[in-house]
Amino acid sequence: MLHPTPTLKETPSQTAGPYVHIGMTPNFCEITGVCDVDLGLTMLADDTAGERITLTGRVIDGAGSPVGDAVIEIWQAQSDGTFAGPRTREQGHGFTGWGRQPTQPDGTYRFDTVKPGPVDGPNGRKQAPHVSLWIVARGINIGLQTRLYFADEAEANATDFVLNKIMDPRRRETLIARKDEGGRYVMDIVLQGEGETVFFDI
Amino acid sequence: MSGIILPGADGQLFQRDRAWHPAADTPGYKSTTFRAPRHSLLALGPTRSEMSGPTFGHETFGPLDNDLIRNYSQDGTDAIGQRMVVYGQVLDENARPVTNTLVEYWQANAGGRYRHKKEGYLAALDPNFGGFGRSLTDKNGFYSFRTVKPGAYPWPNGGNDWRPAHIHFSVFGHAFAQRLITQMYFEGDPMIWQCPIVATIPDKAAIDQLTARLDRHNTVPMDALTYRFDIVLRGRRSTMFENKLEGN
Numbered sequence: 001m002l003h004p005t006p007t008l009k010e011t012p013s014q015t016a017g018p019y020v021h022i023g024m025t026p027n028f029c030e031i032t033g034v035c036d037v038d039l040g041l042t043m044l045a046d047d048t049a050g051e052r053i054t055l056t057g058r059v060i061d062g063a064g065s066p067v068g069d070a071v072i073e074i075w076q077a078q079s080d081g082t083f084a085g086p087r088t089r090e091q092g093h094g095f096t097g098w099g100r101q102p103t104q105p106d107g108t109y110r111f112d113t114v115k116p117g118p119v120d121g122p123n124g125r126k127q128a129p130h131v132s133l134w135i136v137a138r139g140i141n142i143g144l145q146t147r148l149y150f151a152d153e154a155e156a157n158a159t160d161f162v163l164n165k166i167m168d169p170r171r172r173e174t175l176i177a178r179k180d181e182g183g184r185y186v187m188d189i190v191l192q193g194e195g196e197t198v199f200f201d202i
Numbered sequence: 203m204s205g206i207i208l209p210g211a212d213g214q215l216f217q218r219d220r221a222w223h224p225a226a227d228t229p230g231y232k233s234t235t236f237r238a239p240r241h242s243l244l245a246l247g248p249t250r251s252e253m254s255g256p257t258f259g260h261e262t263f264g265p266l267d268n269d270l271i272r273n274y275s276q277d278g279t280d281a282i283g284q285r286m287v288v289y290g291q292v293l294d295e296n297a298r299p300v301t302n303t304l305v306e307y308w309q310a311n312a313g314g315r316y317r318h319k320k321e322g323y324l325a326a327l328d329p330n331f332g333g334f335g336r337s338l339t340d341k342n343g344f345y346s347f348r349t350v351k352p353g354a355y356p357w358p359n360g361g362n363d364w365r366p367a368h369i370h371f372s373v374f375g376h377a378f379a380q381r382l383i384t385q386m387y388f389e390g391d392p393m394i395w396q397c398p399i400v401a402t403i404p405d406k407a408a409i410d411q412l413t414a415r416l417d418r419h420n421t422v423p424m425d426a427l428t429y430r431f432d433i434v435l436r437g438r439r440s441t442m443f444e445n446k447l448e449g450n
C-alpha cells in the first residue's frame with residue numbers, strides 16, 4: 001500500500017484573538033458599510049426544503065464563565081442528506097448548509113436552519129443526522145471541531161460510528177442536543193472541565 | 203465544495219500534524235488557561251461531512267472588499283499609514299493551488315488600534331480605517347489586498363506584553379476539515395521573538411512559515427511596499443475519484 005507524504009507543511013494555526021468579530025462578523029461589531037451583511041448570518045431561503053429548526057446553547061469555559069467573544073461556524077447536510085454546492089446555488093435553492101454566528105456576551109449562540117438528513121458514512125452505512133461545528137476565540141490556539149446530534153434520533157444515534165467512538169456514555173451525551181419547551185435544540189459547548197464537550201481531531 | 207472523494211474510504215486528508223500547530227494549553231498565553239480542553243482530542247478520520255464545505259461566489263463580493271485603504275473611508279480619503287500590498291498563493295500540502303476559496307483578513311490600524319468596543323489601547327482610531335477585508339482566490343490560488351501596515355500593540359497578558367505587527371487570516375479551503383485561522387507577521391520584525399502568542403508554536407520553522415517576505419520586485423513605485431504571504435491548507439492523499447457530493 002502506498003503512503004504518500006505531503007510536500008508542504010500546513011500553515012500553523014494562531015488564535016483568532018479577541019477581535020475576531022472584526023474579520024468574521026464585521027457588521028455585528030459595528031464595522032458597517034464594508035459589506036452589506038455578515039457572511040453565514042442566514043442559512044435559509046423561502047424555498048429551503050425540510051423541517052425548520054433552531055440550534056442554540058451557551059459556550060462556557062473551564063471556570064464556568066460564558067465565552068462571549070467566540071465565533072461558531074456550522075456545516076451540515078440538507079434535509080435529504082446531501083450537501084449544498086455551487087450547483088444548488090445556481091439552481092436557486094437557497095440553503096447554504098453553512099452558518100456563522102458570534103456568541104453573545106452571555107455566551108449564547110443561535111442558528112436557524114433545517115434538520116439535516118442522514119449522511120453517507122464509512123462502510124456504506126448512514127451517519128445519524130448531525131451538524132459539524134468549528135469554534136474559534138481568544139484563548140483557543142487552533143479551532144475546535146465537534147458535532148451536534150439530535151436527542152430525538154436515538155435509534156440512528158445508537159449506530160452512529162462517530163458517537164460509538166466515544167467510549168464513556170456520559171461524554172457521548174455532550175454532543176446530543178435536547179429540545180427545550182420552545183422546541184429549540186439546545187447543546188452547550190463546554191471548553192474545559194466538568195461536562196467538557198468532546199472535540200475531534202478530524 | 204470539492205466534489206472529490208476517495209475510493210474506499212470516504213475521503214482522506216493528510217492527518218493534521220498537531221505538533222506543528224500550537225498545543226491547546228500554552229501557559230505563556232494566559233487566555234488558554236480556562237479555554238483549553240483537558241481531554242485529548244478524539245481521532246476521527248474525515249467523513250463526507252468534513253470533506254465537503256461551503257462555497258462562495260463572486261456575487262458575494264464588492265469592488266472594495268480587498269482594499270482596506272478605502273473600504274471604510276468616511277470622507278473619501280485614504281486610511282493613514284504605510285501603504286502596503288499583501289498577496290500570496292493558497293496551496294494545499296501537495297503544492298496544488300486552492301482556487302476560488304474565501305480568504306478573510308483583519309488587523310489593527312497603523313497605530314496598533316483595533317476598531318472594536320473592547321479595545322482599550324491609547325493609540326488613536328483612524329476614522330477612515332475599518333480593518334477588515336476579504337478576497338476569493340483566483341484560478342491559480344492567488345489572493346491580494348491593499349492596506350496600511352498595522353502597528354504593534356500592548357496587551358494585558360504578562361503585564362508588559364506587546365504583539366508584533368500582524369494581520370489575522372481566515373481561510374476556508376474546499377473541505378470543512380481544512381478550515382484554518384492564523385496570523386501573518388513581517389519579515390525581520392524583532393518583536394516576533396518576544397510574543398507569547400507566537401511562542402505557542404513550538405517549531406521555529408513553523409513560525410517562519412507565518413512570516414511574510416518583503417517582495418521588493420513587486421513594489422508599487424511611489425505608492426506601496428509589497429509583502430508575499432503564502433498559505434498552505436491540508437491536502438488530500440493521491441488517487442482521487444471525481445464524484446458529485448451535492449444534491450440535485
Ligand SMILES: [Fe+3]
Nearest residue numbers: 017365368370
Ligand atoms: Fe491582533
